[in-house]
Amino acid sequence: MRIGYLIGVLFFLTGSIMLFLHKLASVMIHYLMNFVNEETIKLNGAFDLVGILFMIVGVLIGAYSFSAARKIAQSPLT
DSSP states (O other): OHHHHHHHHHHHHHHHHHHHHHHHHHHHHHHHHHHHOSOOOOOOTHHHHHHHHHHHHHHHHHHHHHHHHHHHHHSOOO
16 A cells, blocks of 8 residues: 555656646746736646646655555455
8 A cells, every 4th residue: 555655656756746847937937027028928727737637646645555555454454
């Protein structure tokens, strides 16, 4: 069951990094384009959804691993 926790954490961290890097790039482009002209460029918000989806999948995998480990611990030995 430890592998489930590891996979869940990796998915969650990957989603967090993706979301952070997209927000960082968006802020940098917005900041730098203000020097060039009045119009600003906005990056597609769909990239945020991919990062959030990865985070949700990571939480679900971790919760499933936790519940499966708990069921194994509570089952009587026969």
